[in-house]
Amino acid sequence: MFKKIQTSVGDVLDFPPDVAGEGPKITIIGRRQILVENYLSIVNFSEEEIRLETAEGDVCFEGKGLALKVILSTELRIEGELSSLSFTSQKV
Template sequence: MLKKLTKAAGEVLEFPADIAGKGPKITVLGRHEIIVEYYREVIEFSEQKIELDTTDGKLSIRGSGFVLTAVLPTEIHIKGIFHHLSLEEREE
């Protein structure tokens, strides 16, 4: 019920998608840090590859030396050297 109310309020007030709870917020800080908010779960983690499930689809991050510096219920902080970032859309 709260999720539906938040979504409806976000649409009426024209909030950005991440605030209205519609999708992930991905913050890239140079080539060495990424913060992903509103992810669902960690699908895969290694020093070269991270895959996260999000409401919009699968987020894939490739690079080297990955370290999770914070794992919270609604956000994850990743440090390392990033080479590639992609979001594979969820099939409806």
């Protein structure tokens, strides 16, 4: 019969996911500082790896001397020597 349609204001107005508050926003300054907004939880952290859960899957930062410098409910700041960034898609 009729299929239920779900839309959000962000979808209707065609906002990018970070503006609509759904997806993560990652700002990298050089290789020493990372600001992550709209994350859900910290999955794993050590001096070599920090893995975060986001609405779009996990994001993993790898490097040396990584440290969580600021931790707030919707954003955090990572400092250290970043060597790689990878994403894992969310399982449906």
